[in-house]
Amino acid sequence: MSALAPYVGKVVVVITSDGRLFTGTLQGYDQTTNLILESAKERVITPDAPTEVLDLGLYLLRGESVALCGLVDDEIDSQIDWYKVRGLRLGETKKLGR
C-alpha cells in the first residue's frame, strides 16, 4: 500500500484540487487521503507579486481536495527565499461546473 506513513511527523507541501499550496507538519492521514497538518500555512504564489503566507494553525484537509503531498527537504527549503518566488497560479483538477 502506497502509504503516507513515512511522511508523518515531517514537514510536507500539499497541493489541493483548487490549486492552493499548503505546508505544515503531517500529523495523520487515512485511506481516503484526509490529512491533518499542524502549523499549517498557505503560500500564495503569483507571477507578479511577492509570496503571501497565511498562518492557519491545525488543519484537517478532506481527501477529496488533496491532489499531491510532497516531502519537504529541509536543506533545500532553507535556501529558498519564498518571498521572492514567482510562479503561475496552480490550476484546478476539475473543470468548473463538474
Added chain:
Amino acid sequence: MLFFSFFKTLIDEQVIVELKNDMSIRGTLKSVDQFLNIKLDNISVVDEVKYPHLSAVKNVFIRGSVVRYVHLPAAVVDTTLLEDATRKEAAAQASKMGGR
C-alpha cells in the same frame, strides 16, 4: 486490479505523471496502491520555471484521482503480456456479470 499489478511491474522506472491541474512531474516510481495513488522519488517538475511550488520537494505522493496520464518509456511495457492479461480480466468480468 490489473492496472495495480501493471504499475507494480514498473517500480523503479522513470515516469512522468501528468496531473489534471496540468502540472507534469518526472520521477522514479517507488510505490503504487489499489487506488492507483503514486509515490515518486527524486522528482523534477516539468517546466519548473512556471511551477516553482515544489522546489524544496524530492519525494511526492500523488492521489490517484488527480492523475490524467502516466507517461512511460515504451521499452518497459510488454504489450503482449498486457493484452493477454486484459483478455483474461475481461473474460473474468463477463462471467462474473453473467452469473448474477
